[in-house]
Each structure stands twice: as C-alpha cells, then as structure tokens.
Amino acid sequence: MSGSKLLEAVKEDREKGLIPFWVCTTLGTTGCCxxxxLQGIANVCQQEQLWCHVDAAYAGxxxxxxxxxxxLKGVDKIDSIAxxxxKWLMVHFDCTAMWVRNSSALHCAFNVNPLYLTHEFSGLAIDYMHWQIPLxxxxxxxxxxxxxxxxxxxxxxxxxxxxxxxxEKxxxxxxxxxxxxxxxxxxxxxxxFCLKGNIKTTEALLKxxxxxxxxxxxxxxxxxxYVIRFCIASPRTTVQDIESDWKEIVDVTNDLLSGNCSARAPEGNNDSFGSSLLLSNTPLSPTIVNGSFAALHQEGKVLDEFSKIISIPRDNFAMRKRVRGILMSGKKFSLDSRLDLFQALYTDKKLRTVKDIKESRKQCDPESLQFSEESTPVTSPKGSPLKKNTCEKCGHSTYGYKIKNSKNK
Known part of the structure; x- marks a missing residue:
C-alpha cells in the first residue's frame, strides 16, 4: 500500500458518505514479508486525521x-504499533508487544468502573484492564x-x-x-519460491x-x-540444516518431475490452496493436519504396516474393519486414539492400563512389601529418605517410609 493509493481510497469512501477513521499498514506481510x-501512509493519516496503526508482527x-x-521511516507519525x-525473538507463544501514543483513547473506549473493581489505589497506577476488552x-x-x-x-x-x-544461503x-x-x-x-510452470506442480511438491x-x-x-514459504526463526538452525533441507526439497522435486512420486494436486480450481496441507497423498476431503504424526511417522509408514498386518489370523473382524476405515479416511489420528491398535497388532503381551495398575495395587498385602536401600532425594515428614517398596506378589514398586506397624504409608 502506498500513500497515494490510500488517499484515493479515503476520498472515494467519503464521497459515498462513509467515515474513514483507522488505517493499518503492514511492515512484513505474512505471505512474502x-x-x-509507511512514510507516505503516515503523512496521509495525519492530513486526514486517521488513526495509523502498524502491524509488524514478524518484521518488528x-x-x-x-x-x-x-x-521505519515515518514511524514518528504513527499512533500505535504491535x-x-x-515469532522471532525466541519467546514462547503467545507474546505480543504494543506501543500506543495516546493511551487515553483506549481508556475512553474500554474504561469500566463497577464497585467490585475499585480499590484504594485506583487511578494511581496504570491498570491495563482499561486498555483492552477483557478485564x-x-x-x-x-x-x-x-x-x-x-x-x-x-x-x-x-x-x-x-x-x-x-x-540468504x-x-x-x-x-x-x-x-x-x-x-x-x-x-x-x-x-x-516455486517451480517454474504450472502452479499445481508446486502445490504437489509442497504436499x-x-x-x-x-x-x-x-x-x-x-x-x-502459488509459492512455498521457507522461514528461519530458530536459534538452533545451522548452515548444515539449510543444506539438508534443500537436499530434501531437491530429492522430492526429482521424484515428482520424473514421475516416481504419487503425490498430485487436487482436480479443478483451488483458489484457497486448502488441500496443500493434506498429509495424504491422494486428495480426498480436507482433513486436519496432525503435525506430530508427520514428524514421528514419515510418509504414513505406520498405517502401511497396519494394512500388512490385517491378514494376520490374530486380528478379529472388528479390528480389521477399524484399520481399513483409518486407511480409507485419509485422516491422521493421534497415537492415543490408536493405542489399542498398536497393542493388538504389535504386541503379544497386553499393555497395562492405569485401571489395571490400580486394581493390582488393591490386591497387594502391605506385609509383603520389601524395603530396599534404594531411596529418593525426597524426604518424609520425619526427614528420612523415601524407600523403594516392592510387592512380592505383583512386582510393582512404590516409594514410601516405614511407620510403627511396618506398613507402607
């Protein structure tokens, strides 16, 4: 956006009877930074008495x-910036910094003074509940x-x-x-960046x-x-990481252009590019991307293994039906939701659940607990370390300390 284009838009709105009052200028757009x-826009805002806000989410x-x-030329004429x-200063999400020239404008808009919010120091210090919608x-x-x-x-x-x-590298x-x-x-x-030629090729590459x-x-x-964004913000990223990432992109590109890759762009026009984030190679209905699944299980190999195991006799009909449904849906499910599948298809021994552990502890006889010399840094109320107790019957271990009747507390 330029100052001249903004001025044209303001005049056009006023001719229609509208009242322009706020302008947001962007320093570092999301798409391509x-x-x-800013200088031209800030001058127009001053001339037309408009609030000039700067959105510098990433570039700031x-x-x-x-x-x-x-x-930042012209920043001295703006009214607020955030x-x-x-995004880039190694602070955990979420964290936004904002500066405003005239805080009284916020106070006039958001200030509320019910009796239950007043206190003896009201008005003596900055109270940010008057700067925003939430209290x-x-x-x-x-x-x-x-x-x-x-x-x-x-x-x-x-x-x-x-x-x-x-x-730059x-x-x-x-x-x-x-x-x-x-x-x-x-x-x-x-x-x-993007591949030269058809945009669908770049979309298939990204997928x-x-x-x-x-x-x-x-x-x-x-x-x-259609372009692919490559953004660097981690303090741990190295030149070797950049080179290995580029090698991965080149390898996938070679497979895609040589016809060895089954990934393909969705049919028809897709203005929103929404299907680009699908992890499934076959474009079905849009699904929610599970980034953890993609990071832990490359190319859906876990589901491929499930499909191979379906024919094993120990699988019952219900289990085969569920696995087939997962394969056909194109969705990625969390490990928690597939834990019973893992238990049934990959292990011969039943995994102990929290309920199983609680039931086994109920059967433990306190007299059968054997105290070992192994201890933890945590101390009991009397100052002695907690001792490891092992049940002779079920084999599970707990930590506690002895009392007079020799039972575990």
Whole structure:
C-alpha cells in the first residue's frame, strides 16, 4: 500500500458518505514479508486525521538491528504499533508487544468502573484492564524479560542477523537450480519460491514435502501465483540444516518431475490452496493436519504396516474393519486414539492400563512389601529418605517410609 493509493481510497469512501477513521499498514506481510510505504501512509493519516496503526508482527523483531530500521521511516507519525516477540525473538507463544501514543483513547473506549473493581489505589497506577476488552490478562511479560536478560541486546541482534544470513544461503541454493524461481524479493529471514510452470506442480511438491515429515512448509498466494514459504526463526538452525533441507526439497522435486512420486494436486480450481496441507497423498476431503504424526511417522509408514498386518489370523473382524476405515479416511489420528491398535497388532503381551495398575495395587498385602536401600532425594515428614517398596506378589514398586506397624504409608 502506498500513500497515494490510500488517499484515493479515503476520498472515494467519503464521497459515498462513509467515515474513514483507522488505517493499518503492514511492515512484513505474512505471505512474502513485503513492506508498505509507511512514510507516505503516515503523512496521509495525519492530513486526514486517521488513526495509523502498524502491524509488524514478524518484521518488528528485526528492528532491534539498526540496519533493518530503514522500513521505519515515518514511524514518528504513527499512533500505535504491535509486533510478536514469539515469532522471532525466541519467546514462547503467545507474546505480543504494543506501543500506543495516546493511551487515553483506549481508556475512553474500554474504561469500566463497577464497585467490585475499585480499590484504594485506583487511578494511581496504570491498570491495563482499561486498555483492552477483557478485564484480565496473563503474565506474558515475564518470559520476554527473561529472554532479554539472558541474551541482551547484542545476543538478540546476533540471533536476527544469523537468521537473515541463513535465509540468504537458502535463497542462493534456490536460484542455483534453474527449475525454481523466487517470485518475490527476499526480505529478512523469509524466502518464497516455486517451480517454474504450472502452479499445481508446486502445490504437489509442497504436499509431498510435508507428507515425508522431514521439513514442514506452508504456502502463500502472491497475485495468483502459488509459492512455498521457507522461514528461519530458530536459534538452533545451522548452515548444515539449510543444506539438508534443500537436499530434501531437491530429492522430492526429482521424484515428482520424473514421475516416481504419487503425490498430485487436487482436480479443478483451488483458489484457497486448502488441500496443500493434506498429509495424504491422494486428495480426498480436507482433513486436519496432525503435525506430530508427520514428524514421528514419515510418509504414513505406520498405517502401511497396519494394512500388512490385517491378514494376520490374530486380528478379529472388528479390528480389521477399524484399520481399513483409518486407511480409507485419509485422516491422521493421534497415537492415543490408536493405542489399542498398536497393542493388538504389535504386541503379544497386553499393555497395562492405569485401571489395571490400580486394581493390582488393591490386591497387594502391605506385609509383603520389601524395603530396599534404594531411596529418593525426597524426604518424609520425619526427614528420612523415601524407600523403594516392592510387592512380592505383583512386582510393582512404590516409594514410601516405614511407620510403627511396618506398613507402607
């Protein structure tokens, strides 16, 4: 967005009898990390008396480095800005930092003063319940404080610069392969790329990459062009990781273009690209992606094993029917929901459930518990270490301490 285009839109709205009052400019878009003309937009907002808010969710973290503040020209004229330290400053999700020029505007909109919310210090300190719709919020600032204290300004700057350097490395690798193109200029740690030619080929590539479970990428739509986003934000990412990720992409591309890969794009037009995140190779109905399943079980090999075991005599009809249903649904189920299948198909010994353990403990005779010298650092109320107790009948162990009647407490 540019200042001139914004001014045209404002005039057009006012001619229609509308009242423009708020403008959101983006520094670092989600799709390809592009930047609006902040200076031009801020000037128009001042001229037309509009609230100018800056959404710098991802790129805002990079402004800790002086060399990336070129996109902040005009920031002195804005009314508010927000960014997410959880995206690139090593802070656990969720964490958003916001600055507002005129906090009284928020107070006027959200301030409530029922009797049960008043106290003797009301008005003497900042009360953030008057800055937002909810009355309370979590203590998110502590984790950000810990990161800042642990790394310092220099440490955080090094982290950002390392991510940018690794993104430059990945961009160089992509451009070295004539089958790929980078349709948007790389900014910061985000690279977007695609295969030249039909967009469905790129969509099939992404689906195949995610189905293998070694790396995970998400798509974006840049003016009708389907692209794959490759973003670097982890402090543990190394040059070797970038090279191995690129090798994985190249290997999948070779299989796809040579016809050795069964992954294919859905039939018909798919403007939303929603099926790209399916882990199933055959496009069925949209399903919820289980990222844990993809990371732990590459290419759905566990379900393949289930299909091979269906013919084993020890499987009853109900079990075979359930496994077949899982295979045909195209959905990925959590390990918890498939635990009974694992128990029936992979083990000869019945796995003990929590209920089984509780029932076995009821049968234990306290007199049969044998105390060993093994102990834990935890102490009893009397100060002596807890001792390991093993039941001679069932063999299960607990920790406790002796009392006068020699029974386990």
């Amino acid at each position: 592009s930047f609006d003309d 973290c990079s402004f800790i480095c002086p060399e990336f503040r070129k996109w 960014f997410n330290p959880s 309370s919020k979590r203590f998110r600032s502590l984790k950000l404080w810990f990161v800042m204290r642990n790394y310092g300004v220099k440490g955080l700057q090094e982290h950002i610069r390392k991510g940018v350097m690794l993104a 990945f961009e160089t690798l992509v451009k070295s392969d004539p089958r790929f193109e980078v349709p948007a200029r790389r900014h910061l740690g985000l690279v977007v 195949r990459i995610n189905s293998r479970g070694k790396i995970h990428c998400v798509p974006a739509n840049l003016k009708g062009k």
